[in-house]
Every structure is written in structure tokens, then in C-alpha cells.
Amino acid sequence: MLRYTIRRLGQLAIVLAVLSVLLFAWLRSLPGGPVSALLGNRATPESRARLVERLGLDEPLYVQYWNFLQRAASGDFGVSTGVQRGTPALQVFLQRMPATLELSALALLLAVVVGIPLGYLAARRRGSWLDNISITWSLVGVAVPVFFLAFLLKYIFAIELGLLPVSGRQEAGINATEVTGFYILDGILTREWDAAWDAFLHLILPAIALSTIPFAVIFRITRAAVLDVAEEDYVRTARAKGLTAMVIRGRHILRNAMLPVVTTIGLQTGALLSGAVLTEQVFNIAGLGQALSLGFQRQDFAVLQVVIIAAAMVYVLVNLIVDLAYAAIDPRLRTR
Amino acid sequence: MVPSTQRKERIDALSQTSSGSDAGVSLAASAWRRLRRNPVFLVGASIIGAFVLLALSSPLLAQHDPALRLLEDQVSRAQNEIPPPQPDFPLGGDQYGRPLLSRLLLGSQQTLLVAVLATVIGLGGGMTLGILAGAFGGWVDTLVMRVVDVLLSVPSLLLAVSIGALFVQQSQFTVILAVAIVQVPIFGRLLRGTMLAQRASDHVLAARALGVKERSVVFRHMLPNALGPVIVQSTLGLAVAIIDAAALSFLGLGAADTSVPEWGQMLGSAQNFFDTHPQLAFWPAGCIILVALGFTLVGESLRDALDPKNRR
Numbered sequence: 254m255l256r257y258t259i260r261r262l263g264q265l266a267i268v269l270a271v272l273s274v275l276l277f278a279w280l281r282s283l284p285g286g287p288v289s290a291l292l293g294n295r296a297t298p299e300s301r302a303r304l305v306e307r308l309g310l311d312e313p314l315y316v317q318y319w320n321f322l323q324r325a326a327s328g329d330f331g332v333s334t335g336v337q338r339g340t341p342a343l344q345v346f347l348q349r350m351p352a353t354l355e356l357s358a359l360a361l362l363l364a365v366v367v368g369i370p371l372g373y374l375a376a377r378r379r380g381s382w383l384d385n386i387s388i389t390w391s392l393v394g395v396a397v398p399v400f401f402l403a404f405l406l407k408y409i410f411a412i413e414l415g416l417l418p419v420s421g422r423q424e425a426g427i428n429a430t431e432v433t434g435f436y437i438l439d440g441i442l443t444r445e446w447d448a449a450w451d452a453f454l455h456l457i458l459p460a461i462a463l464s465t466i467p468f469a470v471i472f473r474i475t476r477a478a479v480l481d482v483a484e485e486d487y488v489r490t491a492r493a494k495g496l497t498a499m500v501i502r503g504r505h506i507l508r509n510a511m512l513p514v515v516t517t518i519g520l521q522t523g524a525l526l527s528g529a530v531l532t533e534q535v536f537n538i539a540g541l542g543q544a545l546s547l548g549f550q551r552q553d554f555a556v557l558q559v560v561i562i563a564a565a566m567v568y569v570l571v572n573l574i575v576d577l578a579y580a581a582i583d584p585r586l587r588t589r
Numbered sequence: 590m591v592p593s594t595q596r597k598e599r600i601d602a603l604s605q606t607s608s609g610s611d612a613g614v615s616l617a618a619s620a621w622r623r624l625r626r627n628p629v630f631l632v633g634a635s636i637i638g639a640f641v642l643l644a645l646s647s648p649l650l651a652q653h654d655p656a657l658r659l660l661e662d663q664v665s666r667a668q669n670e671i672p673p674p675q676p677d678f679p680l681g682g683d684q685y686g687r688p689l690l691s692r693l694l695l696g697s698q699q700t701l702l703v704a705v706l707a708t709v710i711g712l713g714g715g716m717t718l719g720i721l722a723g724a725f726g727g728w729v730d731t732l733v734m735r736v737v738d739v740l741l742s743v744p745s746l747l748l749a750v751s752i753g754a755l756f757v758q759q760s761q762f763t764v765i766l767a768v769a770i771v772q773v774p775i776f777g778r779l780l781r782g783t784m785l786a787q788r789a790s791d792h793v794l795a796a797r798a799l800g801v802k803e804r805s806v807v808f809r810h811m812l813p814n815a816l817g818p819v820i821v822q823s824t825l826g827l828a829v830a831i832i833d834a835a836a837l838s839f840l841g842l843g844a845a846d847t848s849v850p851e852w853g854q855m856l857g858s859a860q861n862f863f864d865t866h867p868q869l870a871f872w873p874a875g876c877i878i879l880v881a882l883g884f885t886l887v888g889e890s891l892r893d894a895l896d897p898k899n900r901r
Contacts, residue, residue: 267735268735268738268739268742271735271739272739272742272743275739279751279755282755392882392885392886392889393878393882395828395881395885396828396832396877396878396879396881396882396885397874397878397881398832398835398836398839398856398874398877398878399836400835400836400839400860401835401856401870401874401877401878404860404863404867404870408863408864408867412864523742523743523744523745524744524745526744526746526747527744527745527746527747528746530746530747530750530840531746531836531839531840534839534840535860545747545750546750546840546841549750549754549840550841561743561747561751564743564744564747565742565743568742568744569742
């Protein structure tokens with residue numbers, strides 16, 4: 254188990270290293286670049302040259318990369334040139350991370366809380382109307398572009414019916430104390446219940462929009478897994494031993510069916526960030542997704558580097574943890 | 590083994606579907622028998638059939654040139670007005686006064702083109718990688734799979750945006766390319782898994798024992814058996830391509846010249862008018878959802894039909 258963990262960590266390091274080199278080279282081959290974004294097209298060649306030198310963009314690529322690594326080791330990831338001009342990129346990342354995490358966590362929670370029970374029930378009552386409706390819903394859900402669904406929800410519930418806030422993370426009138434940057438958590442910590450409730454209301458629509466694809470995937474995997482497991486020999490043995498239905502369902506079927514579902518949840522972390530880019534755009538939430546789309550528009554290397562590498566790192570780490578948990582549960586996997 | 594062994598196993602599990610058939614009926618024949626009776630497949634196939642038919646006949650159906658701003662006099666930026674439905678223009682016009690119905694009808698062609706081209710390019714790249722890795726094994730396999738792993742560890746939309754952002758001249762083709770590259774690692778993994786499963790199978794061993802050339806073992810004995818899962822993934826990929834292309838347009842990538850209409854691009858550009866004129870987004874979105882659903886239904890029903898577990 255320990256050897257397996259070390260090997261996996263080694264592979265993870267290699268993938269991230271390769272990714273950072275590729276990302277670095279790719280960003281610098283983009284047309285335009287931060288100099289044009291900062292100075293516009295009417296800048297004099299002299300001022301352009303000065304800025305290129307100041308940003309170190311005239312060095313050979315490998316030197317630039319080495320400098321980047323050296324500074325990164327001390328926590329300096331460069332300065333944002335477009336998203337929040339003049340702010341250190343790391344600070345931009347840290348400021349915006351809570352918004353995206355809060356949104357993604359709520360969306361994932363929603364997908365899990367609805368998807369797993371529904372998947373279980375659909376499998377138990379295969380072919381029933383509940384099964385058919387859920388399957389249809391999950392198929393249609395995947396076919397709807399996320400940003401269109403977000404617009405639709407915003408239009409119906411916020412603009413037409415006025416039930417929920419239209420955009421942002423919190424009403425301007427609320428002067429909430431910021432502790433962690435997670436607004437709901439902050440409100441609870443400081444006992445400002447209004448602020449927490451308001452932040453929650455702002456998250457409902459974006460979270461629903463963001464949860465559709467993870468929901469569809471989790472639901473389908475759960476359903477398939479429960480159907481598979483229910484036919485296993487050990488379930489028949491458990492029935493033959495005369496165990497109660499409760500024990501069979503809980504301990505034998507559900508527990509084993511949860512393995513692939515947990516994996517799927519890990520894999521959804523990547524999809525969540527893709528979806529967050531679109532959802533944050535529609536609901537105007539100042540999160541990482543918005544930083545990414547702004548970063549691309551304004552050629553902000555520093556911010557893009559930090560956010561993309563962090564995203565890949567989170568994704569790879571989550572899936573490593575899932576794999577390790579898996580190996581811990583299922584002894585057959587350890588020999589690999 | 591970095592993006593989660595299980596994910597690989599999921600993709601690899603697909604590749605198991607087409608190996609081992611000895612029921613006396615070919616897998617394709619028995620799959621087709623089951624497909625014909627499957628309502629999911631019939632609905633999906635009808636949608637796609639109608640879509641392809643529409644794409645082929647749209648030049649005859651469209652009354653107006655989609656690039657002409659025929660109703661420009663009814664557009665007012667200040668009043669936030671766009672042309673309403675009227676005789677001769679059943680759906681009114683878009684934000685430039687161009688005929689919406691004709692744009693929708695003709696948009697089916699470009700949309701089909703985007704989906705098919707992106708999937709074909711993605712499949713071509715993935716096939717090359719997968720065949721290399723699966724057929725040679727060893728260090729080629731390790732190298733190719735590491736590249737695939739890196740690509741898989743970046744969220745797909747970010748990857749697409751990254752590719753799309755490389756081009757100074759944005760066009761429909763840059764979107765197609767961006768969407769295609771996202772599909773490459775998925776097809777690569779899938780084909781590698783299938784090829785590896787095939788390498789140890791009896792018919793390949795038999796062919797080798799009879800002294801069949803390595804190249805024809807790969808192309809005549811291994812590849813045909815890998816087709817099932819590839820067809821499933823391609824069908825699902827067509828749906829993903831249309832939706833991803835729309836997302837890229839929404840984020841501001843893609844064709845600057847919109848005289849040739851495409852649904853994803855129409856939906857993306859309708860975002861600024863959503864609060865006041867949602868119909869601009871509804872029509873293309875409805876078309877996209879329907880077509881994506883069609884491809885998804887066909888893909889899922891094919892997956893069921895090709896699953897050896899369902900053979901009777």
C-alpha cells in the first residue's frame with residue numbers, strides 16, 4: 254500500500270511538472286500577450302521594450318521558466334496584468350477561490366443528495382415510471398448547454414418571478430464581516446444570520462445550473478452499480494442466510510455499489526470547474542471561473558498559470574485520494 | 590496512472606464490450622436485432638434523421654439570405670428593439686435585423702459540420718495515439734499515455750478555450766479544432782484499451798501463429814473488433830461537440846464573421862439580449878438540445894445493444 258502510494262505520488266509529480274512546462278510554453282506562444290493588453294496598440298516601441306524587459310519576456314523560454322519556478326518556490330507567482338491589475342496573482346487566486354469552492358461544493362452536494370437516492374430507487378424499481386422519468390431527466394440534462402440553463406433559471410426565477418437574487422454573491426446593503434471568504438460560513442461564524450441566508454439565496458440558482466451534469470452522471474452510475482451488485486453471488490448468499498432486507502440492502506448492496514459512485518464524484522471535480530467558468534459568467538460571481546475567462550480575454554499570464562495549475566492539481570489530488578481509498582477498501586487493487 | 594485508475598477502467602471497460610462473441614450470430618447482427626426494438630434508439634434515430642434531412646434541404650426551405658440585414662430599419666439599439674415576427678418573417682429578425690427563421694434553417698448545416706468535423710478530427714488523433722500505444726506496448730505506450738494523462742487532467746472546457754485562444758484569426762474552424770482536441774485523449778484511451786484487450790485474444794494469437802504480417806494483424810484483426818466502442822463514443826462525442834462549441838461561442842471565441850449561421854454561435858451571441866428578447870436564445874437552444882439529445886439517445890442505446898451481457 255505504501256509503495257503504491259509513493260509510486261502514484263511520483264506519477265502525479267511528473268504529470269504536474271509536464272503540465273506546467275506545456276502551459277508555460279503555450280501561454281507565451283499566444284498572440285498578443287500581456288504587453289499589448291497593458292499598453293494597447295498605440296504604445297511607442299520604447300515603452301513596449303521597457304515593459305517587455307521589466308516582465309522578463311525577452312529572456313529565452315527556459316530562462317523565463319526557471320525564473321518562474323524560483324519565484325514560485327517562494328510564493329511569488331507574478332503580478333496580475335489584466336484581471337486585477339497590480340495585484341499579486343496568488344492573491345487574486347486566494348481571493349476568488351472561496352466563491353468557486355462554495356458554489357462547486359453546493360452543486361456537488363445537490364447532485365449527490367438527489368442523485369444517489371434516486372439512482373438507488375430507480376434500480377430497485379427497474380422499469381417503473383420513477384425509473385423512466387429519472388432516466389429521461391438525466392439524458393435531457395446532459396443535452397442542455399450549462400450556460401443556457403443558467404440563463405433560463407435566472408430569467409424565470411430571478412427576473413420574471415423575482416423569487417431569488419439575479420446576480421452576485423451578496424446584496425450590496427449587507428455589511429457582512431469577512432472571515433474566511435466563504436460567505437455562508439462567515440455569516441454562521443459571526444452569527445450574522447441575515448448575511449449567511451442572503452449568501453445562500455444567491456447561490457441557489459447557480460448551484461442548480463452547475464449540478465445538472467454531475468447529477469446525471471452520479472444518478473446513472475448509481476443505478477447501474479446497484480443493478481450490477483444486486484445480481485452478485487454474495488447477495489444471494491446473504492438472502493439464503495436469512496438476513497433481514499435492511500442488512501442486505503445497506504451492508505451488501507449499497508456499500509459495494511458506492512465504490513464506482515465515489516470514483517465518479519472524484520472525476521466530477523474537473524467538470525465542475527468547467528461548468529463554474531460558464532455559471533459564474535452568467536450570474537456575475539467573482540470566482541475563479543470569471544478570473545479564467547477574464548484572463549483569456551486580457552492575456553493575463555500570471556493569473557492563468559496559477560489558476561490552471563491549481564485546477565489540475567486539485568483534480569489530480571482528489572482522484573489520487575479516491576484511488577487510495579479504493580485500494581484501501583478493495584484488496585484486489587493493491588497488487589498493481 | 591494519474592487521472593485516477595478508475596476513470597481509466599471506466600473507459601477501458603467500454604473496450605471489453607466487443608470482445609468474445611461465439612453465439613453463432615455476429616455481434617453486429619444481434620445488436621441490430623435488439624436495436625430495432627428499442628424505443629430509445631428509435632426516438633434518437635428519428636431526431637438525427639430529421640436533423641440531417643433538414644441540413645440537406647435547408648437551402649430550399651430558407652426564404653431569405655441569412656447574411657442580409659433585411660430588417661435593419663426595425664432595429665434600434667437605443668430602444669432595445671429587434672424586429673418582431675411579421676408576414677414573410679415568421680420568427681422576426683435577430684439583433685442585426687437578419688431573418689431569424691432562415692438563419693435557423695441554414696444553421697443546421699454548419700452545426701452538423703461542426704459536430705462531424707470535430708468528432709472526425711478527434712477520432713483521427715485519438716485513433717493514431719491509441720493504435721500506437723496499444724499495438725506496440727512498452728515505452729511507446731507509456732509515453733503516449735502520459736501525454737493523454739496530462740490532457741485529461743485539465744478540465745475539458747479550459748483545454749478547449751486554451752486551444753482556441755492560440756489563434757489570432759478566430760473562425761469557425763478554430764472552434765472545431767479546439768473541440769476536437771478535447772476529444773483526442775478520450776478516443777486515445779479507449780482505443781488503447783481495446784487494442785490491449787485484443788492483443789492477448791485467441792484470434793490474434795492464431796493470426797500471428799499463421800505468420801500474418803504485423804501490420805495486417807493490427808488493421809485486419811484488431812481494429813475491426815475495436816469498432817463497437819468507438820462508434821458508441823463517437824455518437825456521444827457528436828452531442829458533446831455541439832454543446833462545447835456553443836460554450837466556446839458564449840465565452841467569446843469563434844467566428845467574428847457570422848454571415849454563415851451556426852446554432853451554437855447564435856446562442857452564444859444572444860446572451861446580451863436574454864433579459865429583453867429571450868426568443869433569440871430559445872430557438873437555437875431548442876435546436877441544440879434536441880439534436881444533442883438525439884445523438885445521446887442513439888449512443889446510449891448502441892452501448893446497451895453492443896454490451897455482450899445483454900446477448901440472448
